[in-house]
Amino acid sequence: MYAFELEDVMFAYPNNIVLDRLNFKVELGDFVAMIGPNGAGKSTVLKLCVGLLRPISGQVKILGEPVAAFRNWQRIAYVSQNPLRERSFPATVAEVVAMGRVAALGMGRDIRKEDREIIRQSLEWVGMYEHRRDIIGRLSGGQQQRVMIARALAAQAAILVLDEPTAGIDSAATDAIYALLRKLNSSLETTIVVVSHDVEGIAQYAGKVIKINKGAEYYGSSETFRKPGICPKNKGREPSDAVGDGSHA
Amino acid sequence: MPEVFQFDFMQRAFIAGISIGLICPVIGMFIIMRRQSLIGDGLGHIAFAGVATGWLLGIYPVMSATIFTVAAALGIEELRARRPAFADMILAIFFYTGMALAVLFSSMSRANNVNLMSYLFGSIVTVNLLDVQVIVGLAAVVLLVMRHIFKELVFTTFDEEAAVVSGLPVRKINLVIALLTALTVSISMRIVGVLLVAALMIVPVAASLQISAGFRNTIVNAVLISEVSVVSGLVGSFYLNLASGGTIVLSAVFLFILSFGLRQAVLDRYRAAK
Numbered sequence: 234m235y236a237f238e239l240e241d242v243m244f245a246y247p248n249n250i251v252l253d254r255l256n257f258k259v260e261l262g263d264f265v266a267m268i269g270p271n272g273a274g275k276s277t278v279l280k281l282c283v284g285l286l287r288p289i290s291g292q293v294k295i296l297g298e299p300v301a302a303f304r305n306w307q308r309i310a311y312v313s314q315n316p317l318r319e320r321s322f323p324a325t326v327a328e329v330v331a332m333g334r335v336a337a338l339g340m341g342r343d344i345r346k347e348d349r350e351i352i353r354q355s356l357e358w359v360g361m362y363e364h365r366r367d368i369i370g371r372l373s374g375g376q377q378q379r380v381m382i383a384r385a386l387a388a389q390a391a392i393l394v395l396d397e398p399t400a401g402i403d404s405a406a407t408d409a410i411y412a413l414l415r416k417l418n419s420s421l422e423t424t425i426v427v428v429s430h431d432v433e434g435i436a437q438y439a440g441k442v443i444k445i446n447k448g449a450e451y452y453g454s455s456e457t458f459r460k461p462g463i464c465p466k467n468k469g470r471e472p473s474d475a476v477g478d479g480s481h482a
Numbered sequence: 483m484p485e486v487f488q489f490d491f492m493q494r495a496f497i498a499g500i501s502i503g504l505i506c507p508v509i510g511m512f513i514i515m516r517r518q519s520l521i522g523d524g525l526g527h528i529a530f531a532g533v534a535t536g537w538l539l540g541i542y543p544v545m546s547a548t549i550f551t552v553a554a555a556l557g558i559e560e561l562r563a564r565r566p567a568f569a570d571m572i573l574a575i576f577f578y579t580g581m582a583l584a585v586l587f588s589s590m591s592r593a594n595n596v597n598l599m600s601y602l603f604g605s606i607v608t609v610n611l612l613d614v615q616v617i618v619g620l621a622a623v624v625l626l627v628m629r630h631i632f633k634e635l636v637f638t639t640f641d642e643e644a645a646v647v648s649g650l651p652v653r654k655i656n657l658v659i660a661l662l663t664a665l666t667v668s669i670s671m672r673i674v675g676v677l678l679v680a681a682l683m684i685v686p687v688a689a690s691l692q693i694s695a696g697f698r699n700t701i702v703n704a705v706l707i708s709e710v711s712v713v714s715g716l717v718g719s720f721y722l723n724l725a726s727g728g729t730i731v732l733s734a735v736f737l738f739i740l741s742f743g744l745r746q747a748v749l750d751r752y753r754a755a756k
Contacts, residue, residue: 283647306649313643319515322640323691323700332637336648341630368695388648 234297236261236392236424237282242291244277251277253447254291261296261391264418264425266439266455268432273446275428276314279396282426283311307336310385314396317377320370326380327365330355333387348387355386359413375406382413392424393417399431407431411438486720494614495606495673495716495726501621502670502682503712507690507704508628509666510683511697512659515639521558522680524573525667528554528580530676532668533601534587543601544616548668554580555664559657604675604727606719617669624662631655636697673712675727682708682734689738692745707737 237259244252251274259265267275280286281293284300293300296308310333333355334348344352356362359379364372369380378398385393395414399407415438417423429435436442442458444451451458486492513521532550536543554576562569588598600608628635638645638655646652663683670679690704715730722729 285643285646304649306647309647311644311647313641316641316644318641319517321691322515322697323694324636324640324697325695328636328697329640332633332640332644335633335637335645336650338633340634344633366695384644394647 234261235259235294236263236296237426238292238294238297239278239281240292240294242281242288242293244274244281244286244288250447252281252288252445255445255448257443257449257452259424259426261424262418262422264415264438264440265427266435266442267426267428267445268430268435268442269445269450271430275445276396278445279394279426279428283309283394285311307388308391310388310390310393312378312381312385312393312395312398314400316381317370322370324369325365326356326361326367326369326372326383327352329369329380330365330383330387333384336388351389352387355383358386359383373406374402375410378402378410379413382410382417386417386421390423392426395425395427397428397430399429399434404434407434411435414438486717491607491609492716492720494609494611496713498609498614498617499606499673499712499716499726499730500709501618502666502673503709504705505621505624505628505666506670506679506682507686507708508701509624509659509663510687511701511704512635512639513663514684514687516659518569518573519684520570520573520577520680521555521663522667522683524558524577524580525551525555525664526671526676526679527577527584529668529671529679530601531580531583531587533598533671533676534584534591537597538587538591542612544613544668544672547671548620548665550580551664551668552661555660556657559660563653563656599725600675601671602675602677603725604671604673604678604730606673606716606726609672613672617672620665620669624665627658627662631658635659673716673726674730675725678727678731681731682711685731685734685738686711689734689741692738692741707734707741711737 235258239255239257242252242255243250255278267278269275277286281288282295284295284303295303296305330352331344331348334344334351338344338348353362356365359382361376361379361383364376369377372380399410402410411434414425414427418425427435427439436455436459439455441453442451442455443449513519529547529551532547533543535550536546539546558572558576561572565572634650634655638650638652642652666683667679670682674682686704686708687700689707690700694700694703711734712730715733716726718724718729718733719726
């Protein structure tokens with residue numbers, strides 16, 4: 234079973250072809266890093282995968298179903314590039330993570346005791362339980378991303394899609410986020426697709442790498458990708474197992 | 483019993499005022515967080531066109547204002563969804579169209595100035611029993627709908643893209659909040675007036691944001707600030723013989739200055755302790 238299948242996908246804005254016959258498949262349980270230069274179409278691919286954009290031609294499938302027919306959205310969690318659009322949003326960390334339960338609960342139903350337990354576990358999993366009463370806008374960038382990952386955990390999604398989760402975050406907090414994603418992938422078998430501009434960093438944590446530049450220039454194991462001559466900036470940075478609290482941003 | 487509560491018209495004004503004091507900040511919280519603070523002003527002007535139309539056609543002005551604001555709110559939301567980059571411009575066009583229609587219809591209807599002024603600036607003496615029934619009824623509808631979709635509304639307001647991906651009907655939720663904003667504007671104008679209706683949505687929330695932590699707490703405190711503003715504003719309007727819209731909004735602004743000062747004092751003390 235594939236989490237995502239893209240077949241001959243084309244996408245363009247007026248006078249700008251962003252993707253040209255893109256093909257790739259993400260297997261369930263994969264940890265895929267999507268890299269590429271600025272403007273290569275990485276975020277566009279991610280938005281096509283989760284149905285936020287529709288291709289001009291070609292087909293996108295989620296869990297074997299064409300995106301237009303897909304209804305099981307609760308299996309997917311998406312963390313956008315700038316999830317905290319309004320920094321003055323007064324929600325606490327616990328309130329943000331509770332948003333992960335909204336789709337599962339349905340309209341008119343309040344958070345139940347078992348939902349609170351899921352929220353607590355999700356916060357503990359990402360090391361943010363002590364911050365549950367803090368206002369989200371007052372946290373560091375790394376901590377905010379952890380909260381967004383906790384929200385995805387609370388949704389109990391099988392597939393987690395993240396668009397540049399480490400943008401604007403220092404290297405220590407970046408490594409902690411990557412390590413957390415790897416732990417999520419290995420412990421809970423969550424499928425992870427993450428866009429990153431940090432080629433040398435993410436390639437050391439992900440199982441597979443896809444390099445986007447209008448099409449897929451490379452798609453294979455990160456181990457092969459990291460061999461000299463393939464990874465554009467591989468300077469041998471070693472992966473870290475320390476999840477940390479990501480509070481260094 | 484104090485004199486202010488002995489008159490029928492004041493009792494009607496308090497019932498209507500407390501009802502709008504409850505719903506205005508709840509709606510206001512979401513429009514502020516969606517960066518649509520000016521939509522209340524825009525719809526207020528459109529509501530005035532509806533009032534003038536009501537006078538012209540001889541129908542209940544609150545009803546015609548409700549029809550105008552609901553139609554405009556749905557139109558604004560539809561265009562905003564299609565062309566998000568032009569959201570401000572779209573709102574401005576609706577705003578000016580509403581004002582132009584108001585000027586046109588009010589000059590055609592030859593409604594006397596006192597009646598129109600009561601809708602522009604709010605008036606406690608002109609609130610009749612039908613107004614109270616409509617205000618309380620529609621306020622109850624707004625609250626019940628908000629209660630039903632509250633958590634979906636919070637998620638959509640916080641992170642619209644993630645809400646779409648999780649399968650929430652974000653498009654419908656956005657239309658519902660636009661509709662509820664329109665209803666709130668049209669029922670609040672009898673008390674605070676079309677020119678100041680948006681202030682009761684925005685100022686109590688702005689004050690609450692200074693002193694509250696957490697989304698729900700911020701809403702609860704905003705409602706308290708709003709109710710204090712409404713009650714003190716109505717009392718001030720009664721004893722000073724001033725338009726209720728002005729006294730209510732100035733009460734809210736006073737509470738905002740107070741809460742802003744309180745926050746600064748706490749921050750200064752925190753910095754000094756560091």
